[in-house]
Amino acid sequence: MGSDYFDRVYEVVRRIPAGRVSTYGAIAEFLGSVSAARTVGYAMNASHSRPDVPAHRVVNRIGLLTGKHHFGGTHLMEELLRSEGVEVENDQIVGFARHFWDPSDHLPREFQQAEPPAEGRSI
């Protein structure tokens, strides 16, 4: 199905619960290489046609909303996060460590094998 890596990124991002956020690096590390963080960001850029991918819950390592410019509106990403209970100030997530969601800490290791989730399974 197209690019495997992007699909894996989307699967992970899709599991980020509302009110939680993750980072490009954490996702890349979960998928095997922390250095591929840029690619995770690039995958987010291509996630426009993936409405089921909450790209606004992915920020950089210090909780900065680096991708906010890609959400059309200047504060759309921030608004989305706030509506989920994530406090944002000066384009940065307040209490970032408190909202941080590490995929390696919640998703099964088999998930890294690029195995898509079972169909008909509610998230």
Added chain:
DNA sequence: CTTTTGACTGGTG
């Protein structure tokens, strides 16, 4: 086909 460029990160100087 080659080169450039990104929503990144960690290390080095």
Added chain:
DNA sequence: CCACCAGCCAAAA
């Protein structure tokens, strides 16, 4: 604290 470099993957020129 700031500047630069390497590593990773994919799309566009």
